[in-house]
Amino acid sequence: MRHWRALVLAGLLAPAAAPATALADAWDVGRVDAAPAIDGVADDAAWDRAEWRPMDQLMWGVATTPEDFSGRYKLVWTPEKLYLLAEITDDVLVDGHPDPLERYWEDDALEFFLDEDASGGDHLTSYNAFAQHISLDNQSADIGPYRSAEDEALGQRYVRTYPEMVESRWQRSGTSPYPVVWEVAITVFGDDFHDDPNRPQAAPRTLEAGKVMGFMLAYCDADSPAGREHFYGDVVVEPVEGDRNRGYIDAGVFARITLVE
Numbered sequence: 655m656r657h658w659r660a661l662v663l664a665g666l667l668a669p670a671a672a673p674a675t676a677l678a679d680a681w682d683v684g685r686v687d688a689a690p691a692i693d694g695v696a697d698d699a700a701w702d703r704a705e706w707r708p709m710d711q712l713m714w715g716v717a718t719t720p721e722d723f724s725g726r727y728k729l730v731w732t733p734e735k736l737y738l739l740a741e742i743t744d745d746v747l748v749d750g751h752p753d754p755l756e757r758y759w760e761d762d763a764l765e766f767f768l769d770e771d772a773s774g775g776d777h778l779t780s781y782n783a784f785a786q787h788i789s790l791d792n793q794s795a796d797i798g799p800y801r802s803a804e805d806e807a808l809g810q811r812y813v814r815t816y817p818e819m820v821e822s823r824w825q826r827s828g829t830s831p832y833p834v835v836w837e838v839a840i841t842v843f844g845d846d847f848h849d850d851p852n853r854p855q856a857a858p859r860t861l862e863a864g865k866v867m868g869f870m871l872a873y874c875d876a877d878s879p880a881g882r883e884h885f886y887g888d889v890v891v892e893p894v895e896g897d898r899n900r901g902y903i904d905a906g907v908f909a910r911i912t913l914v915e
């Protein structure tokens with residue numbers, strides 16, 4: 655925000671084009687000794703120590719009823735991974751695009767946004783941050799860097815799945831309104847993650863108390879193969895020219911989480 659203000663004062667950027675920022679939205683994530691089992695059942699002791707965070711901020715589409723969509727989530731961590739539990743009420747589950755890389759945001763998807771070094775900034779076609787869309791088949795897709803200058807000139811984005819980052823399992827609760835209980839283990843990679851098969855992959859980060867990261871969670875709700883109807887998350891995103899759906903482009907709109915003991 656300070657950076658943007660400085661640019662405005664310098665007359666370099668009109669206020670209407672200012673990047674949104676939610677890094678002022680800051681919260682703590684507690685450590686657990688025993689990792690939760692990723693099985694879609696929220697009976698792990700690990701979840702007892704974390705508070706729920708509501709997913710009540712509409713970022714795209716039209717507002718709806720709690721029966722159509724409502725959600726909340728919590729996070730905990732161990733030195734090896736970040737763990738996510740989401741409880742999603744959704745009346746109809748839809749996977750209208752069987753190819754996990756085709757229009758994955760138009761199917762029901764749990765989308766987490768992670769910026770390992772809380773740098774903020776553009777990440778649409780880079781690994782400065784991740785916008786992982788976890789589909790109903792538990793695979794997770796995002797846009798990586800362009801594979802070549804030719805692809806970039808053509809706007810031919812590179813999309814892949816990230817099994818090395820995301821382990822996911824969900825199932826419906828047995829109690830009305832039968833929310834989806836979604837558990838995810840996130841291996842945290844930084845901006846040195848790459849797709850070059852000729853060199854070893856960057857090591858994932860070891861997590862420790864005091865570490866600060868950018869994070870946001872949202873849900874793409876489709877109730878028919880026609881596509882996404884609304885997109886709710888946990889962070890108030892300031893609109894840019896009326897558009898709050900900025901998370902997949904700008905890591906500056908994520909909240910700031912601090913890992914604590």
Ligand SMILES: [Ca+2]
Nearest residue numbers: 691693695696
């Ligand atoms: Ca579990």
Ligand SMILES: [Ca+2]
Nearest residue numbers: 722744745746
């Ligand atoms: Ca729905």
Ligand SMILES: [Ca+2]
Nearest residue numbers: 769771773782
């Ligand atoms: Ca970053």
Ligand SMILES: [Ca+2]
Nearest residue numbers: 744746876877
């Ligand atoms: Ca749905």
